[in-house]
Amino acid sequence: MRVSQASLKIGELATGQDLTLPIFSIKAENVSAPSVYIQANVHGAEVQGNAVIYQLMQLLEGYTLCGDITLVPLANPLGINQKSGEFTLGRFDPITGVNWNREYLDHNIDIAAWYQEHLALSDGELIAAFRSSLLEFCQQRLNSEWGITTGHQQAVILQSMAHRADIVIDLHTGPKSCKHLYCPEYDANAASYFSIPYTLLIPNDFGGAMDESVFYPWWQLSEYIKSKGRDMPIPVSAFTLELGSQENIHLEDAEVDAKGILAYLSERGVIAEKVKPEKMPRYACYLKDYKKYHSPLGGMVEYLAEVGEPLPAGKPLVNILRLDLYGSEKALTSLKLQQDCVPILHFASASVYQGTELYKVMTNVFEI
């Protein structure tokens, strides 16, 4: 097996220098399985995905590849290199404020019209034609007469690579976070393969992220033709893996997640050998039950609730310290929820404004 490397230009800086991505390709000798696209670090501070790609490339040396794999680490050079103080300010475009993970193209396809033109095709032909259309829409967007924003250009170039693959994995992290997976409801069984204890089952909808931008048009097509009496399973899978906390590189832990990805790829036949998923309890909730809790007051925050550990109703999430109120009972306030939950991630800083998102918690959690 041979990893080949290329460099792709996705923008230009003010100094004229190119913004480029490293792209790694591993080709199957005889393709018999889905193709795979994996990217990491679209948010600048979420670096652990690079370590997972590193470990995965190393691990893959020992397996027989039956589908092509494309890997794009360091997928947002502008965001990764943008420091502000000691940290990486990589969550949004520093000029526009737009979240780098909300820049993907919503194709807004008129499915009925599209299908009317293509209904004579066989399933295989239909899939190829639809994929071509998706790529063409991306290309049109990139060639817009009025230009395209920095972030949208980067995202649509990434999206074009993703559209060429059957399996798409986008590697992120939370701020201070346990591992969790965004998995579309139609593909829920995939959650049993990754080395990830918590899964968010997301609707088959476009919310703006990479995974959604990839599977949503296919889901639309599938639903539409089902309404016309034709049954065709959705031919692409797309997931976002949240690998723990941002601003953290941990090579050993990266191997754990690389093996989880390997187990999923094995299940899908991308590698010939059988790789078993890690044995671990796995839990899930629906996205509607994934709640953001915002601080009802400003102050200094002691985070008490551990991410990834169930928290019974009435147990404190945080203490808010307000020294300006010393001497009153408001000097120290414990914040609690009225219902059981599993805290999945919390804010990165130990001081907050009123309204800062303190925690994201799963409620109505069930085992899967």
Add this chain to the structure above:
Amino acid sequence: MRVSQASLKIGELATGQDLTLPIFSIKAENVSAPSVYIQANVHGAEVQGNAVIYQLMQLLEGYTLCGDITLVPLANPLGINQKSGEFTLGRFDPITGVNWNREYLDHNIDIAAWYQEHLALSDGELIAAFRSSLLEFCQQRLNSEWGITTGHQQAVILQSMAHRADIVIDLHTGPKSCKHLYCPEYDANAASYFSIPYTLLIPNDFGGAMDESVFYPWWQLSEYIKSKGRDMPIPVSAFTLELGSQENIHLEDAEVDAKGILAYLSERGVIAEKVKPEKMPRYACYLKDYKKYHSPLGGMVEYLAEVGEPLPAGKPLVNILRLDLYGSEKALTSLKLQQDCVPILHFASASVYQGTELYKVMTNVFEI
């Protein structure tokens, strides 16, 4: 006439200090005209609206008020006080990246159901009931069990004040900009009163800004009951005035715009005296013809096209200087458009990435 001042808390900082707004109220002795709400500086660097409010309050001393006026300058204390280098980083929340002017509540009202409950009411009662509902939805949002983000809380508090008024004016500026007005299509004649040469006629739709958040539910209601055979004009007016460039205070020019607002208020009967609008040519285009032009390359920018001056097709917008390409013909590139336009604003910095929004231009401009 007496201006009364109050302070409204709209948040808390990490140190515990309150974020507050100054609110000025001027009450009519006998109310016979619409009430007015004017705010400024929701984007931190767009300070000129404060000067306009200052001049307007001074001018109003000389007139007879027939409707109540509420004025909220410095409407975004967090954004105004957030410096980054020598400039104000006040366009978006520094934590989330969300544009401060996209935080208003989309009520998402089920108009059919609401009207079903209220159809027996007279027009006056219907308006009062609908206003109450809007305020109630805002209040529910502010009291959400899971809290509310810093920016959303600030916006919905402002929006609640705006919902109480019949005329809403939101004072903004562009980056480097000529004066222009966002005016909903249903209210197009209002554009003849302000001291503003260029008008964008916007659809009667929710795009997320203050003006839209105010008029859109009323437009929905009006359309719906028209479909039921009942005719009721939209009882609120809402505009965004773009007062030129950001990071600029100019008191004399502020008086010009204060007089324009006065002319509009006079037309609406809010002041008893007749104030004539400034005589000036006024132009407009539809929002769909308002184009963003993104730089096709990175580099240093010489802005050539004057804002507010018609630019024939083929005349250069900018020169892009690329010293890294000195010696080639790409060292200096003139960028041109293929169609006539009026440049309305351009980017604030003289260096750009590929994809930076260089200019916004009006096309298909017509006199009004």
Add this chain to the structure above:
Amino acid sequence: MRVSQASLKIGELATGQDLTLPIFSIKAENVSAPSVYIQANVHGAEVQGNAVIYQLMQLLEGYTLCGDITLVPLANPLGINQKSGEFTLGRFDPITGVNWNREYLDHNIDIAAWYQEHLALSDGELIAAFRSSLLEFCQQRLNSEWGITTGHQQAVILQSMAHRADIVIDLHTGPKSCKHLYCPEYDANAASYFSIPYTLLIPNDFGGAMDESVFYPWWQLSEYIKSKGRDMPIPVSAFTLELGSQENIHLEDAEVDAKGILAYLSERGVIAEKVKPEKMPRYACYLKDYKKYHSPLGGMVEYLAEVGEPLPAGKPLVNILRLDLYGSEKALTSLKLQQDCVPILHFASASVYQGTELYKVMTNVFEI
């Protein structure tokens, strides 16, 4: 014992709102011991000192005070409230880039001339006169005809409060750090009382920080009059305590450090009761042996060396992951030092430019 609270204005924001500090004062009934000044959070992200002040005020309820104590938590409201992304950008003035802890006044006193004027005074009178002079210089700086910068004004107001005290404690933290103490060489024995394992013995010099700004003029005076044959011990003590990592509030750990401060205050007679210092091994090195290690290359960083744990020569500090070099031996580089050290702190982010300060390490460490 009664804690009284006041609010001190130290600046004004662009919106006109005051920047204020909460100040807590605890008065001794009969003063027989030195007075104390403790401040925290001069760097915006270094919040744990507030928790220590909170715990210390609570603990002090149980002791008999023989000297007055002034406590100023949240000492830099501008820095504390300045977020950039999810973190607090509180290390330097966002406009000027000046480190908030390098804004203190260097008095630049002509000691010879000053002493010439005051040599007839007794030791007690001399100390009082010198203190008055220091306060007067601060006041002159604050009243400068040409104004004074935002950061300098804040710092000199804090410094004035510190000059009034005999013992000054400035509470900081590192980025990712173990606890350590900055202690002037002339006061080295104080290091045995705080609950802090590592001490940096700093020269009796002005480097710009609060502690130095307080003790340095006294040390100059003491040295000068010694050269004139008069012996007077330095009557003030000033320390910087680094309480671990920034962006962290931990109340239990804060109690440990509050008790360490209490032990020092007990030793100095500020509280009547005997409080023993924690029994723990304590180590030190001279400031000249405190080394900053800068990354020789850019890349993703896995921090391997634990802060506070001795690291033998040749053991890796970090791995630098360079995915762009995958396939070469440079894809993963271990960085090592040629000498034994104790890593005290490391950079907060997991990605670095070439030249980023990766670690600060103590070398030539000895037990104290």
Add this chain to the structure above:
Amino acid sequence: MRVSQASLKIGELATGQDLTLPIFSIKAENVSAPSVYIQANVHGAEVQGNAVIYQLMQLLEGYTLCGDITLVPLANPLGINQKSGEFTLGRFDPITGVNWNREYLDHNIDIAAWYQEHLALSDGELIAAFRSSLLEFCQQRLNSEWGITTGHQQAVILQSMAHRADIVIDLHTGPKSCKHLYCPEYDANAASYFSIPYTLLIPNDFGGAMDESVFYPWWQLSEYIKSKGRDMPIPVSAFTLELGSQENIHLEDAEVDAKGILAYLSERGVIAEKVKPEKMPRYACYLKDYKKYHSPLGGMVEYLAEVGEPLPAGKPLVNILRLDLYGSEKALTSLKLQQDCVPILHFASASVYQGTELYKVMTNVFEI
């Protein structure tokens, strides 16, 4: 004449990409005159120097070169590409806050010892030896065992290039500024050649900027050997040209400044042809009379005093608008100076904290 271009690596980004500078060299056929080094854009937003280098390179095509010229535009790629909101945050390192123009090496040479070793040399040999020593010190700094910071590395690489030249010109701009020149007192007559109306005569001292880092060691050497009875004029000249306002590219104006530089180079024999300096009144003051005026209050700022225009005592610099104080006389405050001055530059933003540097003004101005 042929311009040759090279690319110099001066750092590495977190993604692994090189930070590089474009370097242009123009060689004299027969060297009979001093060599020249010109750099631009060390502060990221100060872009106009690039346009001046562009125009200068074009103009030089028409002249006979008698000394080598090295030109380095875009000298700070990290700073130039660092946007924060719509502006370039390029004044200081975003991680450390250190001003990019205060990173140059202070050689701290023991001149007496150095001269003791070299006193037998002829003037020409002495100059060559001292230059070698300066370069060697730079090299040692770059090779430091503990590494070197990102900004220091960039600066010392630039400084090494500058040390190789006899004439050094550093192109900057102010925030909102008229053109002015930093000129060392020993070289005051040079001020008559550039197209610049205002000159600051700076002491022959190290303040941290490029120009000072270049001439200061030579001035030290010259002074020292003069004290030993040996007279040798300072063999290097170094200037900082402030080309107006930041965030501005203006090619026509750049040509004016390029011609001023050409006039100086002509005077120095670097070009064979005679180029006359622009006829214009030129004024100067000493650096001690260059005053920074800080805002005594926070608020919105209307800048009234034009930069480059003499301002009599008692005339207003600015109006500070304080809407929170509407109704009181403090709603609008005019700030004035008690002495005549020439405002040279003012702050870039229209809102300030208390203590923000509002204006820099020359006092005690004289014609030169």
